[in-house]
Structure formats: structure tokens, C-alpha cells
């Protein structure tokens with residue numbers, strides 16, 4: 395699947411976003427090493443801090459279905475700037491693949507791509523628990 399196809403899945407996923415507070419729908423499409431894609435949207439709550447981002451929704455869907463090897467994630471936001479993952483989502487993504495490719499999209503459909511390790515240098519990773 396090419397970048398544009400994955401981004402389109404993220405755009406579609408944003409249609410289900412539950413965003414009564416921010417009015418900022420986000421969709422994510424997480425591609426596994428075998429090509430399987432899990433999508434997610436942001437899910438907010440009246441206790442604002444309990445909002446779950448689209449990226450973490452997608453990761454939880456994938457992991458709960460037995461998938462852990464991820465190679466790319468596309469994120470579709472509706473802002474004028476590219477929708478890069480928040481700090482909490484960077485940490486959750488890094489748990490599974492610090493080298494993951496991130497496609498961050500914005501309202502006009504343009505996107506940038508980079509590695510998670512570039513967005514989050516010197517991360518605390520699972521291997522840091524050893525020794």
C-alpha cells in the first residue's frame with residue numbers, strides 16, 4: 395500500500411471521531427509488517443484528560459488482535475499544520491517500533507513523513523529496563 399492509500403484510510407477513520415469538546419477529529423491508520431492495517435480515531439470524554447488519541451486507539455485495536463509488529467502509521471488531522479503524534483502517543487508507538495515511519499497529514503491533504511526516532515530522540519525504550 396502506498397502512502398496516499400494509507401492516509402486515505404486515516405481520513406476515513408476520522409469520520410468516526412468522537413470529539414464534542416475539541417471539535418478536532420483525527421484518524422490514524424497503522425500498518426503492520428504483514429500489511430494488515432488497523433485504523434483508529436480520537437475518543438474524547440467529559441473528563442477531558444481521559445481523551446484517547448487516534449494513534450493509541452489504533453495501537454490498542456492492533457495489539458488486542460494479536461499484532462505487534464508495526465512499520466508505518468498515517469495520521470489525518472484537520473488543522474493547517476501537520477498532525478504529528480503527541481508525546482503520549484510517541485511513547486506508546488516507540489514501545490513497538492522506534493524506527494516506525496510516521497506520515498503526518500493536514501487539512502489540505504498534504505503530508506510529511508519521518509521516523510518516530512527523529513520525532514523523539516533519546517527515548518526510554520523497553521531495552522532500557524534491562525540491567
Ligand code: THU
Pocket residue numbers: 413416418419420435436437438445446447448449469477478479480483
Ligand atoms: N489528537 C489525536 O488524536 N492525535 C494527535 O496526533 C493529536 C491530537 C486528538 C486529541 C484530542 O482529542 C484532539 O485531537 C485535540 O487535541
